[in-house]
Amino acid sequence: MRTGERGVFPAFYAHAVPGPAKDVLGSKRSPCWVERFDVQFLGSVEVPCHQGNGILCAAMQKIATARKLTVHLRPPASCDLEISLRGVKLSLSGGPEFQHCSHFFQMKNISFCGCHPRNSCYFGFITKHPLLSRFACHVFVSQESMRPVAQSVGRAFLEYYQEHLEYACPTEDIYLE
Numbered sequence: 001m002r003t004g005e006r007g008v009f010p011a012f013y014a015h016a017v018p019g020p021a022k023d024v025l026g027s028k029r030s031p032c033w034v035e036r037f038d039v040q041f042l043g044s045v046e047v048p049c050h051q052g053n054g055i056l057c058a059a060m061q062k063i064a065t066a067r068k069l070t071v072h073l074r075p076p077a078s079c080d081l082e083i084s085l086r087g088v089k090l091s092l093s094g095g096p097e098f099q100h101c102s103h104f105f106q107m108k109n110i111s112f113c114g115c116h117p118r119n120s121c122y123f124g125f126i127t128k129h130p131l132l133s134r135f136a137c138h139v140f141v142s143q144e145s146m147r148p149v150a151q152s153v154g155r156a157f158l159e160y161y162q163e164h165l166e167y168a169c170p171t172e173d174i175y176l177e
């Protein structure tokens with residue numbers, strides 16, 4: 001009926017009309033959405049495991065301790081963090097070593113993210129090396145809570161895997177006779 005086709009079984013000719021992707025809260029979202037956050041990049045460190053709040057907190061502590069010694073000589077670089085279904089893009093500026101430097105991490109290589117449990121001004125995410133079995137944690141800080149950043153990465157992660165799981169592991173109805 002929706003297609004305008006005529007016949008004995010009109011439901012046979014009806015096709016499902018796909019709608020845009022929805023986020024966790026149920027509002028409509030464009031598949032090419034991008035959220036941007038202005039934060040400060042503290043640094044990256046190699047970690048032994050690909051997920052876990054303990055791993056994330058230990059990496060944040062290691063980077064924060066190392067940065068305390070050099071914060072007056074090298075202040076944290078300003079960073080524009082762009083989060084999308086494709087991944088996370090860092091655009092660093094400030095300081096001679098970060099003259100318009102940018103990095104892109106594909107969503108398939110991000111395994112964990114979160115804020116520090118006692119201080120939500122710290123945020124980090126763990127990435128997997130594309131070829132090797134090595135992992136790194138990237139840590140950011142802001143004057144405000146970083147929970148919206150963590151929630152944005154979480155939504156992107158959820159939508160990415162919902163979209164790609166349909167292709168990687170399709171579910172089909174199997175009828176046994």
